[in-house]
Amino acid sequence: MAGGAAVNVSGGKEYSGKMTNFVFLTCLVAATGGLIFGYDIGISGGVTSMESFLLKFFPSVYRLQEKSDSTSEYCKFNSEMLTLFTSSLYLAALVASFFASTVTRVFGRKWSMFYGGLTFLVGAALNGAAENLLMLILGRILLGIGVGFANQSVPLYLSEMAPAKLRGMLNIGFQLMITIGILAANLINYWTAQIKGGWGWRISLVLAAVPGGIIAVGALVLPDTPNSLIERGHEEAAKTMLRKVRGTEEVEEEFRDLVIASNDSRAVKHPWQNILQRRYRPQLTMAVLIPFFQQVTGINVIMFYAPVLFKTVGFGNQAALMSSVITGVVNMVATFVSIISVDKLGRRALFLEGGVQMLICQIIVGILVGVKFGVTGAETELSKGYAALVVFFICLYVSAFAWSWGPLGWLVPSEIFPLEIRSAGQSINVSVNMFFTFIIAQVFLNMLCHMKFGLFFFFGGWVLVMTTFISFFLPETKNVPIEEMVFVWKNHWFWGKFIPNEALHIESRTAIAAAP
Numbered sequence: 001m002a003g004g005a006a007v008n009v010s011g012g013k014e015y016s017g018k019m020t021n022f023v024f025l026t027c028l029v030a031a032t033g034g035l036i037f038g039y040d041i042g043i044s045g046g047v048t049s050m051e052s053f054l055l056k057f058f059p060s061v062y063r064l065q066e067k068s069d070s071t072s073e074y075c076k077f078n079s080e081m082l083t084l085f086t087s088s089l090y091l092a093a094l095v096a097s098f099f100a101s102t103v104t105r106v107f108g109r110k111w112s113m114f115y116g117g118l119t120f121l122v123g124a125a126l127n128g129a130a131e132n133l134l135m136l137i138l139g140r141i142l143l144g145i146g147v148g149f150a151n152q153s154v155p156l157y158l159s160e161m162a163p164a165k166l167r168g169m170l171n172i173g174f175q176l177m178i179t180i181g182i183l184a185a186n187l188i189n190y191w192t193a194q195i196k197g198g199w200g201w202r203i204s205l206v207l208a209a210v211p212g213g214i215i216a217v218g219a220l221v222l223p224d225t226p227n228s229l230i231e232r233g234h235e236e237a238a239k240t241m242l243r244k245v246r247g248t249e250e251v252e253e254e255f256r257d258l259v260i261a262s263n264d265s266r267a268v269k270h271p272w273q274n275i276l277q278r279r280y281r282p283q284l285t286m287a288v289l290i291p292f293f294q295q296v297t298g299i300n301v302i303m304f305y306a307p308v309l310f311k312t313v314g315f316g317n318q319a320a321l322m323s324s325v326i327t328g329v330v331n332m333v334a335t336f337v338s339i340i341s342v343d344k345l346g347r348r349a350l351f352l353e354g355g356v357q358m359l360i361c362q363i364i365v366g367i368l369v370g371v372k373f374g375v376t377g378a379e380t381e382l383s384k385g386y387a388a389l390v391v392f393f394i395c396l397y398v399s400a401f402a403w404s405w406g407p408l409g410w411l412v413p414s415e416i417f418p419l420e421i422r423s424a425g426q427s428i429n430v431s432v433n434m435f436f437t438f439i440i441a442q443v444f445l446n447m448l449c450h451m452k453f454g455l456f457f458f459f460g461g462w463v464l465v466m467t468t469f470i471s472f473f474l475p476e477t478k479n480v481p482i483e484e485m486v487f488v489w490k491n492h493w494f495w496g497k498f499i500p501n502e503a504l505h506i507e508s509r510t511a512i513a514a515a516p
Contacts (some may be wrong), residue, residue: 013141013454020247027161030216032394033113033154036120036210037147038239039182042328043204044086046189047257052198058082081133084473087441088137092144093151100152101427105271108224108232109160112153121209128206135223143208144434151216151430155414156422159223165482168342175407176335179227181211183328186362188319190325226255227419230262257483261419271424278393279503280425282495283416285475287425291433294409295440295464296359298459311445322438323391330395346407346472346478354404355467359460361397365390366456408432414475 047053054062058081104112123142130136154174162170188207194199226245229238238258275284293435337352368390417425421486447455475492488498 016348017436019163019476020245022247023161023163023166023170023245026245027158027170027173029089029222030113030157030161031170031177032155033116033150033215034174034177034213035181035184035214036117036143036150036185036208038178039211040089040143040147040180040181040206042182042185043189044089044326047201047204047464048082048086048192050189050193050201052081052209053201055510057130057196061514063274081446082240083442083446085140087438088140089147090143090434090438093148094144094431094438096145097427097430097434097502098147101423103149104153104156105231105423105425107156108228109153109157109224110133110219110224112158113222114216114219116149116151116153117148117214117219118148119143119212120144120300121212121216124206124208124212125422127208128202130205139205142259143175148430148434151410151433152276152423152426156426157225157412158220158230159372159411159414160227163246163481164203165343167415167482168347168478169339171411171414172335172339172407173341174410175402176332176339178401179328179332179335179406183325183332186325186328190322223388227258227261227422229257232418235259254481254483257481258419271421275421275424275428278498279500280421281417281498283418283421283425285417287413287429288432289466289469291429292432293462293469294405294438294461295306295436296462297405297466298362298383298462299398299406299458306351326391327395327398331402335407335439336398338403338407342407342411343478346476347412348474348476350404351408351470353468353475354400355463355470357400357495358397358404358469359463361393362402362456362460362463364393364493365397365451366460368393369456370429370453386503412474412477415482416488418486419483 048058051062060081083394099113099117119142121447123139123144123146126135126141126142127139129396130139155171158171158174159167185204188204192203194200195203223241223244226238226242229235230240239251239255242255242258243249246254274280368386388500413429444455448459450459473494475488475495477488480488486499486503487496490504
């Protein structure tokens with residue numbers, strides 16, 4: 001098997017740990033950090049399909065849309081300023097994630113979450129009150145800073161708090177909250193688009209303050225993770241917290257491993273330099289390629305621009321918004337498949353099945369759109385049956401993403417880094433994710449205009465590449481204690497040659513275990 005089966009990575013070692021009420025509640029509160037990311041993904045496409053919003057901020061797009069009889073259906077929303085509105089957030093999140101790394105490492109995960117929520121709240125207020133494009137873009141930048149901080153800290157927090165055998169399920173709570181945020185935004189857009197007077201878009205934008213407030217207040221009551229407490233020199237508090245989150249007094253073995261990891265972490269003065277060392281090549285490769293692949297699945301094309309996309313393929317305005325609500329429901333429900341199965345079937349099985357399903361659906365949707373619009377994009381009416389068929393296969397595609405690349409794109413990078421470079425590694429993961437989210441958001445409408453239905457085949461090609469990569473190069477990480485993950489890489493057919501024996505700490509573990 002190219003990727004390698006799960007191995008006995010730590011000499012039969014199995015930490016105690018169960019799902020305590022304390023762990024469940026802390027992870028639930030922390031996971032709400034995903035709401036802000038999801039809400040923004042869902043709200044942007046809906047707002048940019050509202051005529052009153054376009055007329056106020058993007059009148060050229062509105063006029064182009066009104067002249068649809070002379071405009072290719074593929075090109076009617078093509079506007080650099082419109083895509084700048086959507087994509088500016090992700091550029092801000094990219095930059096913010098690097099600052100978030102320092103905050104997360106020095107002050108703890110919870111304060112990074114708090115700052116992210118607070119900044120997102122302020123950005124939402126600015127967007128809701130926007131009177132010109134400058135206010136709108138500034139608000140988006142603040143939203144982006146909030147997303148950068150939350151996405152950097154929340155997955156780390158969840159992976160560090162969770163027992164190894166439940167880490168996948170609890171970490172995917174973050175992705176579940178993203179899907180809930182998307183669905184909530186779709187429902188709100190459907191409602192506000194019907195408000196008379198043309199100010200419904202303001203409600204859509206300002207309600208982003210609600211998820212921002214939830215994570216900001218939630219972060220204040222969250223405890224810090226044992227890993228973070230040890231990293232900052234609070235060993236007794238860390239041991240007390242570890243007993244609380246594991247629900248047992250028998251935590252000595254896990255605590256010793258955390259202390260060893262922390263000693264390694266303190267020896268690393270420049271994590272951004274160290275992460276480039278050969279011994280961290282496997283983790284660095286995954287931290288770059290997994291978020292890149294997640295974005296070139298094409299999912300954000302569907303989620304950002306779902307109403308615009310459905311409108312482009314012949315749905316009316318309200319029908320387009322309703323169709324995006326349907327995909328939002330599918331996205332949320334399908335995420336539960338991953339929550340239930342990720343710690344049983346493993347990460348690889350979900351990655352591979354999801355990839356195959358997404359590829360098939362993208363090919364079919366590309367054919368369906370191509371048959372109706374051809375290469376000219378001439379306006380045509382879609383029958384209800386044909387439109388339903390397009391939505392059906394898009395929903396199949398969304399469901400595959402929701403139990404594979406959606407949650408696992410955040411879970412796997414957050415669980416594979418050793419403590420000494422964990423914050424830096426997660427920042428790379430977030431920044432790569434945000435960079436390619438920005439690029440795709442910025443160029444998608446232009447790509448749709450020029451590549452037409454071939455765009456679906458373009459993303460399908462990438463899904464084929466990423467599924468092949470996972471098959472050969474990603475080892476199974478389910479049920480492996482987070483500080484023992486180095487053994488997984490050492491046992492892999494390809495990555496093992498990058499991991500020196502001294503990285504396994506066999507001698508230091510034995511010495512500590514033998515100490516009185």
